[in-house]
Structure formats: structure tokens, C-alpha cells
Amino acid sequence: MATLEIKDLHVSVATEDGPKEILKGVDLTVKAGETHAIMGPNGSGKSTLSYAVAGHPKYEVTSGAITLDGEDVLEMSVDERARAGLFLAMQYPVEVPGVSMSNFLRSAATAVRGEAPKLRTWVKEVKQQLAELEIDPAFAERSVNEGFSGGEKKRHEILQLALLQPKIAILDETDSGLDVDALRVVSEGVNRYKASGETGVLLITHYTRILRHIKPDFVHVFAGGRVVESGGPELADQLEAEGYVKYAGKQEAAGIA
Amino acid sequence: MSTALPAALANTENKGHSHGGSSDGRKTTVPEASRAEWFTSYDVDAFEVPTGREEMWRFTPMKRLANLHTGATSTGAATVSADAPAEVAVETVGRDDERLGKAGVPADRIAAQAYSSFAEATVVTVAKEARASAPVTLTVEGPGAGKVAYGHLAVRAEQFAEATVVIDHRGSGTYADNVEFTLADGAKLTVVSIHDWADDAVHVSSHHASIGRDAVLKHTTVTLGGDLVRVSPTARFADKGAEVDMSGVYFADAGQHFELRTFVDHNQANCTSNVVYKGALQGEGAHTVWIGDVLIRAAAEGTQTYELNRNLLLTDGCRADSVPNLEIETGEIVSAGHASATGRFDDEQLFYLQARGIPEDQARRLVVRGFFHELIHKIAVPEVRERLEAAIEAELEAVGT
Ligand SMILES: Nc1ncnc2c1ncn2[C@@H]1O[C@H](COP(=O)(O)OP(=O)(O)OP(=O)(O)O)[C@@H](O)[C@H]1O
Numbered sequence: 001m002a003t004l005e006i007k008d009l010h011v012s013v014a015t016e017d018g019p020k021e022i023l024k025g026v027d028l029t030v031k032a033g034e035t036h037a038i039m040g041p042n043g044s045g046k047s048t049l050s051y052a053v054a055g056h057p058k059y060e061v062t063s064g065a066i067t068l069d070g071e072d073v074l075e076m077s078v079d080e081r082a083r084a085g086l087f088l089a090m091q092y093p094v095e096v097p098g099v100s101m102s103n104f105l106r107s108a109a110t111a112v113r114g115e116a117p118k119l120r121t122w123v124k125e126v127k128q129q130l131a132e133l134e135i136d137p138a139f140a141e142r143s144v145n146e147g148f149s150g151g152e153k154k155r156h157e158i159l160q161l162a163l164l165q166p167k168i169a170i171l172d173e174t175d176s177g178l179d180v181d182a183l184r185v186v187s188e189g190v191n192r193y194k195a196s197g198e199t200g201v202l203l204i205t206h207y208t209r210i211l212r213h214i215k216p217d218f219v220h221v222f223a224g225g226r227v228v229e230s231g232g233p234e235l236a237d238q239l240e241a242e243g244y245v246k247y248a249g250k251q252e253a254a255g256i257a
Numbered sequence: 258m259s260t261a262l263p264a265a266l267a268n269t270e271n272k273g274h275s276h277g278g279s280s281d282g283r284k285t286t287v288p289e290a291s292r293a294e295w296f297t298s299y300d301v302d303a304f305e306v307p308t309g310r311e312e313m314w315r316f317t318p319m320k321r322l323a324n325l326h327t328g329a330t331s332t333g334a335a336t337v338s339a340d341a342p343a344e345v346a347v348e349t350v351g352r353d354d355e356r357l358g359k360a361g362v363p364a365d366r367i368a369a370q371a372y373s374s375f376a377e378a379t380v381v382t383v384a385k386e387a388r389a390s391a392p393v394t395l396t397v398e399g400p401g402a403g404k405v406a407y408g409h410l411a412v413r414a415e416q417f418a419e420a421t422v423v424i425d426h427r428g429s430g431t432y433a434d435n436v437e438f439t440l441a442d443g444a445k446l447t448v449v450s451i452h453d454w455a456d457d458a459v460h461v462s463s464h465h466a467s468i469g470r471d472a473v474l475k476h477t478t479v480t481l482g483g484d485l486v487r488v489s490p491t492a493r494f495a496d497k498g499a500e501v502d503m504s505g506v507y508f509a510d511a512g513q514h515f516e517l518r519t520f521v522d523h524n525q526a527n528c529t530s531n532v533v534y535k536g537a538l539q540g541e542g543a544h545t546v547w548i549g550d551v552l553i554r555a556a557a558e559g560t561q562t563y564e565l566n567r568n569l570l571l572t573d574g575c576r577a578d579s580v581p582n583l584e585i586e587t588g589e590i591v592s593a594g595h596a597s598a599t600g601r602f603d604d605e606q607l608f609y610l611q612a613r614g615i616p617e618d619q620a621r622r623l624v625v626r627g628f629f630h631e632l633i634h635k636i637a638v639p640e641v642r643e644r645l646e647a648a649i650e651a652e653l654e655a656v657g658t
């Protein structure tokens with residue numbers, strides 16, 4: 001059973017005024033079969049945590065540890081982490097001009113699976129996922145994310161999740177920018193991925209809206225670069241009612257969607 | 258008098274410069290002298306010997322020009338071999354052939370030197386209403402290491418003629434030439450000029466296009482090899498309603514200087530021009546220059562023009578200069594825009610691909626191929642497309658990323 005373990009993680013980013021510490025000792029364990037929601041105010045470091053796990057070069061881990069099934073993730077390159085079974089659905093997916101979505105998906109699947117998928121089954125597989133996520137097949141010939149709307153980008157992140165079947169998926173504000181219909185389609189995609197019970201999900205969100213579709217087992221409040229409180233689903237309801245004011249000193253309700 | 262570009266018409270984008278002197282994106286400038294007033298002459302002695310401080314020469318390493326600018330005498334000859342379908346005539350002619358020198362007049366001393374010095378010229382003619390059944394390939398082999406040669410080529414597409422011409426430059430030595438494209442009314446000519454020289458080669462070339470009423474010229478330069486390659490394609494319209502598409506792909510390695518100077522002279526009404534150049538650079542001392550001059554004269558009402566240059570710096574130590582110049586003498590134009598950007602290799606794109614498991618070297622290749630894709634897939638000759646893709650692959654292998 002897959003386990004992602006984050007221990008006392010400190011992360012800095014280089015700024016003009018020198019390094020700035022953003023994560024200040026994050027402890028978190030996500031196991032297969034579990035869904036964790038991380039909720040927190042803007043700027044609290046949620047995306048930084050997800051980038052640090054994925055290995056983005058801009059974020060420097062100054063101390064602490066990240067392991068996947070006991071393996072040292074921090075020793076791995078970005079692509080090794082992905083092949084080891086980590087996946088990050090990004091808050092702002094990147095446009096890659098001139099690289100077609102179909103070429104990209106096939107290259108990624110080949111890398112993660114260790115061999116090129118058989119063309120016939122691959123075509124079927126992609127077609128089915130496109131249908132489930134209500135994505136027009138014409139997207140396959142477009143450049144990766146180029147000119148996609150916010151919602152289209154998020155659907156494609158979930159498409160990649162479905163095709164790559166990672167052990168642990170981090171979804172960074174996958175709900176933002178989605179209308180009600182898209183939120184349902186995307187949430188169903190995540191729930192299908194979860195259904196095997198062999199995968200773990202770390203769902204980062206600002207709002208409780210998506211948690212009505214994707215049920216978390218654990219909810220963590222993230223503020224000031226750390227997990228400041230953990231609990232069950234009831235914690236989300238409490239945040240909905242009270243906002244983050246207690247944690248961040250801000251007048252902000254979590255329920256405004 | 259020309260005026261600087263009104264801000265409302267400009268669509269200038271100048272972003273992503275990297276620091277540390279490895280790249281140099283510049284703001285739009287109006288040249289010191291308007292392009293309308295540039296001196297031209299067939300006679301080399303009418304030009305002063307340039308020092309390298311002139312606007313026109315300031316990016317060029319003059320020491321590496323093998324004295325082309327100071328009057329280097331011809332010590333060899335380039336060999337031109339043609340592979341053409343039956344509909345296209347290819348002739349070798351003397352200096353006095355009256356069809357030569359019609360599409361444009363040399364605008365710099367080396368072009369005038371070449372015009373004053375060539376011994377024989379190649380004339381390619383696509384007859385009236387003829388449609389070439391296959392691309393014409395002209396292979397130009399340099400004079401050999403240490404030798405200097407001058408040349409001249411004239412490509413003539415008569416009324417409603419259609420053809421594709423590939424000019425494939427290879428080999429060693431120093432070569433300066435003028436290449437003319439004359440398009441009569443309604444002609445459609447596609448040109449791909451490939452500069453895939455050996456490491457020692459020096460090539461300074463002026464292309465002159467004269468484009469007739471409703472005619473369409475698609476002109477592409479591909480610059481891959483040589484020590485110094487400087488190509489100056491100029492397009493002028495002989496009548497209204499014409500269209501020119503100028504594009505270029507270049508890939509400079511350590512120590513190479515590639516300079517592309519495009520000039521579209523909008524001297525007629527209702528003409529369209531589109532200039533898109535893209536380059537990649539890698540290695541210490543790789544230097545590319547793109548100067549994109551567009552002049553919209555008072556008579557050129559209803560003009561549409563756009564130009565774009567993008568450069569990708571793959572390693573430290575290389576430098577890309579990019580200077581779009583847009584001069585507008587009439588307010589009655591449809592659209593005019595330009596953009597220029599020089600960026601480091603896009604780390605965000607690389608991260609995104611790697612985050613999906615794609616190994617770094619493969620991800621890098623995908624990004625660079627993607628960068629050139631829009632230009633390469635438009636090249637009309639499949640063999641050239643494949644060769645270019647293979648050349649880019651080979652360049653990327655060479656850097657050993
Ligand atoms: N590259 C960077 N340079 C400088 N500061 C950065 C950088 N990346 C993040 N930060 C800062 O770190 C803090 C945390 O940012 P992060 O994006 O992780 O927050 P977040 O919790 O994901 O916010 P949001 O809810 O808005 O997505 C912010 O103050 C942000 O400005």
C-alpha cells in the first residue's frame with residue numbers, strides 16, 4: 001500500500017531580497033485509500049507544498065523529508081518522481097506550444113508505464129477517458145493547454161490522472177475556475193480514480209464546494225506554511241461556517257464559492 | 258518624412274530577456290536613416306568601405322568577413338547544379354544578360370561587390386501560366402576552404418506561373434551573391450533557401466524580390482551551418498494586391514554568427530506582408546541577429562503587415578539580437594504589428610512535461626521541436642521539412658543535454 005510521508009518540511013524560494021521561507025515544518029502522511037483535503041487562505045503555501053513534492057526547481061527544500069513507500073523522493077528528479085507514482089494536477093497548467101496533446105499523452109504514458117502502450121488499446125483507452133470527462137476529441141491535435149480555457153485545462157489535468165494512474169495524486173485547486181457542470185465531471189473523474197482503493201488523494205482547495213463531490217477522510221487547515229489543525233470531514237463544515245479567521249486572522253469565509 | 262510608429266498601432270512585446278549579457282532584446286527603434294533613404298547602387302565603388310560602426314554593420318564581426326567588404330578578389334567559383342522539372346528552364350548566362358539586376362539594387366557594399374564581380378549567373382524561368390510539376394533544386398557548392406567566390410542567381414516566375422525553388426547552399430569557402438526573384442502578375446513562387454555550410458564558410462547574400470500584382474511570394478531561409486552567414490532578404494511590390502510571406506528558422510552553435518536582415522518595402526496599396534523568424538542558440542559565442550525592417554510608404558494604403566521574431570537560448574554564453582523596425586508614412590493602413598522576444602529555455606514547460614514522467618532530454622527535445630513546429634510544418638517541400646527536423650534533432654543531440 002502506497003504511503004507518502006512528509007516530515008518537518010521546510011521550503012524556501014529565491015527572491016530578490018534573498019531566500020524566503022514559505023513552508024515552515026509541514027508534517028503530513030497520505031496513504032493509499034485515503035483522501036486528505038488541505039484547506040487554507042491564499043498565500044499560505046499550499047501550492048508551494050505541491051510543487052515541492054513534485055520537485056519544481058524554484059522551490060528549495062532546506063530541511064525535512066519526503067518519502068514515497070520509504071523511498072527518498074527528494075533524491076529523485078522531477079520525472080523520476082512521476083514515474084515513481086506521484087502526480088500533481090496543477091493550479092495553473094503550463095502551455096507547451098507546438099507539442100500536440102496526443103503526442104504528449106502518449107509520451108507520458110510510455111514513460112510512466114515503462115513501455116509504449118499498444119496503439120489499438122491506447123486509442124480506445126484515450127477515447128473512453130475523453131468521453132467520460134466530456135472532452136471533445138479534437139483537443140488531441142491541439143498544442144498542450146495552449147489557448148484552453150481554465151476549465152478545459154483542469155479537465156485535461158484529470159485526463160492525465162486517469163491515464164497515468166499514479167499511486168498518490170495531489171490536486172491543487174482543481175476546482176477553481178470550474179462551473180457547476182465541469183465541477184461534477186471533474187469530481188466524478190477523481191472518484192473513479194479513487195475507486196480502486198489503492199490510490200491516495202491530497203486535495204488542495206480554498207472552498208468546501210468540491211468536498212461535497214469528493215468526500216475527504218481527513219481535513220487539514222493550512223496556514224502560515226504549516227498544518228495548523230487536522231480533523232475529520234466535520235472540520236470542513238466548521239471552516240465553512242467560521243472561515244480561516246481563527247488561523248490567519250483574516251475575515252474570510254471558506255464557503256464563498 | 259517618416260514618423261515613429263504610433264503607439265496605438267504597435268503591438269510590441271519584448272519580454273523574457275535573460276540577464277548576464279547572454280541575450281539582448283531591444284526596443285523598437287526607427288533606424289538612423291529611414292529605409293526610404295538608404296543608398297543603393299550596382300557599383301561597389303559607390304559605397305564606402307564599412308568600418309563596422311555603421312547601423313547596417315554594427316552587429317557583424319567584420320574581421321570574420323574574409324575581406325568581402327574591402328574588395329576581396331575572386332579566387333574560385335561556386336558550383337551551381339540544378340534539378341528541375343521540364344516546365345522550368347535553367348540557364349547559365351554571362352554578366353551582360355539583360356534579365357539580370359531587375360528585381361533590386363544592392364544596398365550594401367558586399368552586395369555591390371558581388372554584383373560587380375560575378376563571372377556568370379544562373380537564370381531560372383518558369384514560363385507564363387506554367388506550373389512546375391516538382392520543386393526546382395539548385396545546389397550551390399562553395400568554392401572550397403580558403404577560396405573566395407561571387408555569384409548571381411535570378412529566378413523569374415512569369416505571369417500566373419507557379420513553382421517551388423529550393424536553394425541548397427553547402428560546402429566550404431567564402432561566398433557573396435545576389436539572388437533575384439521576379440514575380441510577374443499573379444505568379445506564385447515558394448522559395449526555401451537553405452544555408453547548411455561547413456564550419457569554415459562565410460556567406461553574405463542579398464535576396465531581392467519584386468512582386469507583381471496579386472502575386473504571392475513565400476520565402477523561407479533555413480540557417481544551420483557556417484562560421485558567418487548574413488542573409489538580407491528584401492521584398493518590394495511592383496503593383497497592388499501582392500503578398501509576401503517571409504519566414505526563417507535558424508539554429509546557431511558555439512562560435513557561429515548568423516544574421517538575418519529582412520526588409521519589406523510597402524510601396525504599393527493593398528499589399529500584405531508577414532515576417533516570422535525563429536531561432537535557437539546553444540554554446541559559447543553563438544550569436545544571432547534578426548533585423549526586421551518594414552517601411553510603409555505614403556502610397557501604401559490598405560497595407561497589412563505583421564512581423565515576429567522569437568529566440569530560444571538553450572545554454573549560457575549565447576546572444577540573440579532582435580530589432581524590429583516599423584516605419585509608417587501613411588495613416589491609411591489596415592494593420593501593422595510586431596513582436597520580438599528572446600527567452601531562456603522555458604523551465605516551466607520542461608517542468609510540466611517532466612512532472613508527467615517524461616525524461617528531461619526528451620522533454621527538452623519536445624519543447625524545442627514545438628517551438629519551431631509552426632514554421633516547419635508550413636514548409637511546402639517534405640524532404641526539406643524532414644531534413645530540417647533531422648538537423649534540429651542532431652543539434653539537440655550535440656548539446657548533450
Ligand atoms: N517564486 C516565488 N517567488 C516569490 N514568492 C513566492 C514564489 N512562489 C510563492 N511565493 C510566495 O509564497 C507564498 C505562498 O504561495 P503559494 O502559491 O504556495 O500559496 P497558496 O496557498 O497556494 O495560495 P493560493 O490559495 O492563492 O493558491 C505566497 O506569499 C507567495 O507570494
Ligand SMILES: [Mg+2]
Pocket residue numbers: 046047048091172173
Ligand atoms: Mg495555490
